[in-house]
Amino acid sequence: MTFQAFDAYVDAHAPAILDRLAAFCRISSVSAENGPAMGQAAEFVTGLCREIGVHTELSPQPGGPPIIVGKAGAGPRCLMIYNHYDVQPPDPLDEWRSPPFDPQIRDGKMFARGVADNKGDLIARLTAIQAYQETIGPLPVRLLYVIEGEEEVGSMHLFKFSRRHEGLLRTADGCLWEYGYKNPDGNPVVNLGVKGILSVELWVRTADSDAHSSNGGIYPNAAWRLIEALNTLRSPDGRLLVDGFMDHVKPPSESVVDLVDRLPFNEAKILQAQGLKHGFLAGLTGSALLRRLYLEPSCTINGIVSGYTGEGAKTVIPAEAMAKLDFRLVPDLTPDLALKLVSEHLARRGYHDVEVIDAEDGLLPWRTDPNAAISRAIQSALAEVNSHAPVVNPSPAGSGPMYELCGLHGIPVAATGAAWYNSRIHAPNENIRVADFLDNIKVVGRLFQRFAEMPNEEVAP
Amino acid sequence: MTFQAFDAYVDAHAPAILDRLAAFCRISSVSAENGPAMGQAAEFVTGLCREIGVHTELSPQPGGPPIIVGKAGAGPRCLMIYNHYDVQPPDPLDEWRSPPFDPQIRDGKMFARGVADNKGDLIARLTAIQAYQETIGPLPVRLLYVIEGEEEVGSMHLFKFSRRHEGLLRTADGCLWEYGYKNPDGNPVVNLGVKGILSVELWVRTADSDAHSSNGGIYPNAAWRLIEALNTLRSPDGRLLVDGFMDHVKPPSESVVDLVDRLPFNEAKILQAQGLKHGFLAGLTGSALLRRLYLEPSCTINGIVSGYTGEGAKTVIPAEAMAKLDFRLVPDLTPDLALKLVSEHLARRGYHDVEVIDAEDGLLPWRTDPNAAISRAIQSALAEVNSHAPVVNPSPAGSGPMYELCGLHGIPVAATGAAWYNSRIHAPNENIRVADFLDNIKVVGRLFQRFAEMPNEEVAP
Numbered sequence: 077m078t079f080q081a082f083d084a085y086v087d088a089h090a091p092a093i094l095d096r097l098a099a100f101c102r103i104s105s106v107s108a109e110n111g112p113a114m115g116q117a118a119e120f121v122t123g124l125c126r127e128i129g130v131h132t133e134l135s136p137q138p139g140g141p142p143i144i145v146g147k148a149g150a151g152p153r154c155l156m157i158y159n160h161y162d163v164q165p166p167d168p169l170d171e172w173r174s175p176p177f178d179p180q181i182r183d184g185k186m187f188a189r190g191v192a193d194n195k196g197d198l199i200a201r202l203t204a205i206q207a208y209q210e211t212i213g214p215l216p217v218r219l220l221y222v223i224e225g226e227e228e229v230g231s232m233h234l235f236k237f238s239r240r241h242e243g244l245l246r247t248a249d250g251c252l253w254e255y256g257y258k259n260p261d262g263n264p265v266v267n268l269g270v271k272g273i274l275s276v277e278l279w280v281r282t283a284d285s286d287a288h289s290s291n292g293g294i295y296p297n298a299a300w301r302l303i304e305a306l307n308t309l310r311s312p313d314g315r316l317l318v319d320g321f322m323d324h325v326k327p328p329s330e331s332v333v334d335l336v337d338r339l340p341f342n343e344a345k346i347l348q349a350q351g352l353k354h355g356f357l358a359g360l361t362g363s364a365l366l367r368r369l370y371l372e373p374s375c376t377i378n379g380i381v382s383g384y385t386g387e388g389a390k391t392v393i394p395a396e397a398m399a400k401l402d403f404r405l406v407p408d409l410t411p412d413l414a415l416k417l418v419s420e421h422l423a424r425r426g427y428h429d430v431e432v433i434d435a436e437d438g439l440l441p442w443r444t445d446p447n448a449a450i451s452r453a454i455q456s457a458l459a460e461v462n463s464h465a466p467v468v469n470p471s472p473a474g475s476g477p478m479y480e481l482c483g484l485h486g487i488p489v490a491a492t493g494a495a496w497y498n499s500r501i502h503a504p505n506e507n508i509r510v511a512d513f514l515d516n517i518k519v520v521g522r523l524f525q526r527f528a529e530m531p532n533e534e535v536a537p
Numbered sequence: 538m539t540f541q542a543f544d545a546y547v548d549a550h551a552p553a554i555l556d557r558l559a560a561f562c563r564i565s566s567v568s569a570e571n572g573p574a575m576g577q578a579a580e581f582v583t584g585l586c587r588e589i590g591v592h593t594e595l596s597p598q599p600g601g602p603p604i605i606v607g608k609a610g611a612g613p614r615c616l617m618i619y620n621h622y623d624v625q626p627p628d629p630l631d632e633w634r635s636p637p638f639d640p641q642i643r644d645g646k647m648f649a650r651g652v653a654d655n656k657g658d659l660i661a662r663l664t665a666i667q668a669y670q671e672t673i674g675p676l677p678v679r680l681l682y683v684i685e686g687e688e689e690v691g692s693m694h695l696f697k698f699s700r701r702h703e704g705l706l707r708t709a710d711g712c713l714w715e716y717g718y719k720n721p722d723g724n725p726v727v728n729l730g731v732k733g734i735l736s737v738e739l740w741v742r743t744a745d746s747d748a749h750s751s752n753g754g755i756y757p758n759a760a761w762r763l764i765e766a767l768n769t770l771r772s773p774d775g776r777l778l779v780d781g782f783m784d785h786v787k788p789p790s791e792s793v794v795d796l797v798d799r800l801p802f803n804e805a806k807i808l809q810a811q812g813l814k815h816g817f818l819a820g821l822t823g824s825a826l827l828r829r830l831y832l833e834p835s836c837t838i839n840g841i842v843s844g845y846t847g848e849g850a851k852t853v854i855p856a857e858a859m860a861k862l863d864f865r866l867v868p869d870l871t872p873d874l875a876l877k878l879v880s881e882h883l884a885r886r887g888y889h890d891v892e893v894i895d896a897e898d899g900l901l902p903w904r905t906d907p908n909a910a911i912s913r914a915i916q917s918a919l920a921e922v923n924s925h926a927p928v929v930n931p932s933p934a935g936s937g938p939m940y941e942l943c944g945l946h947g948i949p950v951a952a953t954g955a956a957w958y959n960s961r962i963h964a965p966n967e968n969i970r971v972a973d974f975l976d977n978i979k980v981v982g983r984l985f986q987r988f989a990e991m992p993n994e995e996v997a998p
Contacts, residue, residue: 275852283813284812287811288963290935290936292775293829300771310761314755350745350756352744357755357757376761377760377764377844378844378845379845379846380844381842381846382838385842385861388896388897389839389863391837391839391936393837397841429815435849436849474749475751
């Protein structure tokens with residue numbers, strides 16, 4: 077089967093498709109605000125689904141926007157598609173060249189909050205169904221859409237939704253995940269996993285109130301106490317020192333390590349872009365750098381505060397100190413296990429006065445076998461459309477609810493999308509290149525076909 | 538010579554003397570604000586001096602309130618008296634039972650900002666001159682007053698003043714310092730020294746901007762970097778680890794150690810008052826606690842801040858981190874030397890990215906020989922007025938410009954004053970007991986006499 081007519085349809089309808097994307101991006105569906113725009117965005121998606129022939133049902137969520145479940149097509153195999161209709165807050169507003177919710181096309185790029193993450197993907201995928209049906213015929217695969225409205229605020233209802241709808245979700249043979257991008261060399265990146273995450277706060281209270289620092293030699297100091305506790309968690313070169321933590325890191329398969337070692341990573345360019353004048357942490361470079369980034373857990377201080385931090389000096393002993401940390405988790409670490417290990421580690425060292433608080437729901441890590449059907453189908457579809465070969469990342473460093481929606485049910489997951497390396501997601505002037513967006517529609521059309529044909533593979537996470 | 542008439546004068550004039558103190562406390566001479574009240578307070582003091590027969594001159598200071606130099610009396614010996622006419626800011630206002638600048642007497646105590654620190658002492662000492670002259674006769678000692686208006690903001694002009702007026706100041710045989718109090722057992726405390734202080738800020742910048750914490754395993758993190766650097770400065774039990782720091786601690790004399798070991802210190806009461814549920818730092822107690830507090834340097838984190846510290850989690854790697862620290866110094870450590878040692882210590886460990894900034898002018902430590910004339914004269918005067926024996930602290934933990942005004946010129950210094958242990962200086966509801974205040978006038982009158990009679994002693998700081 078050729079996709080000549082499919083591709084011609086996409087090209088011919090490009091202006092209307094871009095209008096559709098712009099209309100969606102005009103809805104300021106900032107989930108952190110949870111205002112009326114959330115309902116408008118859900119309505120926009122269900123309206124578009126209706127137009128295209130995707131049957132939708134809303135799954136209401138207590139205190140949050142609904143999860144949209146969509147079904148279309150027929151066939152022996154089922155492709156799940158995960159997207160979200162919410163976006164990040166647009167701040168800082170004054171750094172936007174055009175208003176975040178007034179989409180504009182400049183230099184072949186559309187600028188808008190959410191256009192890359194991930195309204196562009198959502199529109200491309202729905203449009204691919206329409207193009208397929210109008211140029212080729214009935215979909216060759218059953219599609220199962222799960223579109224949530226809380227991805228940017230932690231997907232707090234998705235895990236429960238997933239457990240409640242186990243029967244439905246287990247009908248999926250693979251899942252096309254949200255987001256994907258082209259790297260600086262022009263290669264489309266296929267992501268096959270996520271790291272898990274545990275976010276905690278560490279609190280220390282040493283006294284009822286701050287004291288005069290002339291007593292600094294004899295009074296406990298909450299800031300010192302917290303800092304001493306923190307220093308037992310990580311070595312200066314970035315390795316986890318939490319008792320037992322590394323014992324739960326499952327050695328990755330040879331094929332995963334091999335793919336990671338071959339990932340393109342322009343160290344000099346990244347150092348320059350980030351303004352890292354002293355290089356990477358502990359002088360990491362080459363495959364040691366890549367393995368640390370993609371295959372190992374990390375412990376990051378996101379913030380710390382204690383005592384007086386204003387202008388000038390204040391001779392005070394702080395009574396309270398707090399640090400926010402995140403732990404990025406690889407299989408088989410889980411947020412619950414990580415929390416237990418950190419708490420026990422500190423207690424074992426006498427830090428009974430350091431309170432470890434689980435700051436929000438964590439996420440579990442998940443990896444898909446690079447040889448899974450969804451992975452091969454996406455690579456095949458990408459190779460047909462792009463001149464540059466796809467690059468497979470078997471174990472990306474980011475986090476998302478991939479285990480919660482798919483891993484729990486053993487569903488292999490892969491991601492490709494319309495973004496590029498400078499899409500500036502979560503930042504001002506978020507954008508996608510129009511050509512990438514249109515190409516992505518063509519990729520997804522082929523993916524329907526390739527995935528329908530592809531024999532199943534066992535998943536070996 | 539008896540002080541019967543002197544004491545009767547004080548008792549008979551108590552209402553007028555308290556009115557005088559209240560009038561002074563009504564002037565909101567907050568040096569941190571440096572408003573018109575500073576000039577009013579200086580005028581009040583010079584006016585009162587004129588009334589009493591103390592000849593004053595104003596030494597103008599660039600950008601700050603003037604230093605008042607006062608002279609009175611005659612005789613072979615010269616007693617310097619140091620006071621300040623500025624006060625701390627009154628915040629938090631809503632915790633005051635009566636307005637901070639509307640002095641009120643309740644339960645035998647006068648409440649007002651500055652009444653204990655140190656307007657009560659200033660009025661008591663000037664009133665003692667008046668009482669002496671009216672009941673006994675001409676002063677038996679030359680008095681040299683130095684009254685500044687910037688004690689609560691770091692006495693930034695005093696050191697230069699002291700160097701410029703070396704000839705004048707070196708005529709003093711001893712100095713009565715500001716502030717002194719009665720301890721919980723009722724004993725008046727005589728303080729014979731101060732610790733020095735160095736206040737610094739440590740800054741770390743690891744990148745141009747914050748980065749996403751999925752890179753936590755490979756990007757430098759300013760918060761981690763600062764914490765690792767801080768941990769090299771002090772051991773968890775509070776001892777200084779800065780290279781060479783302890784080598785500059787001059788072993789205190791046997792008599793100083795002996796006095797320190799005998800200082801009353803109700804550990805249980807202090808732990809309870811401060812809400813220190815886990816005891817003192819590193820389980821310190823007894824003479825180890827007292828020696829640490831009074832005879833050793835300390836390193837205190839006054840504040841630390843980095844990254845995101847608001848509500849919820851933010852997956853960010855901080856690009857910048859800052860900590861404020863103070864080092865309390867004992868002889869022969871100086872602020873300049875301490876700054877040099879800390880900077881070299883960090884550089885030696887590779888922390889070239891940690892910037893050490895001298896936050897404000899430091900103060901040098903100073904100790905007066907417990908056997909110095911001023912020390913013995915004060916003890917003698919106190920013993921005559923109080924039923925409880927004076928307690929001598931040869932090396933208090935607080936800091937003040939004692940070296941800068943007196944130590945530089947080898948002038949022995951001792952302090953006694955009208956406060957009590959619950960005077961709440963620098964806090965809401967600052968107060969003195971009226972009886973203590975009136976007693977203090979009687980003590981100072983006797984001090985003029987005792988100091989005039991007392992043979993000089995060599996000072997061995």
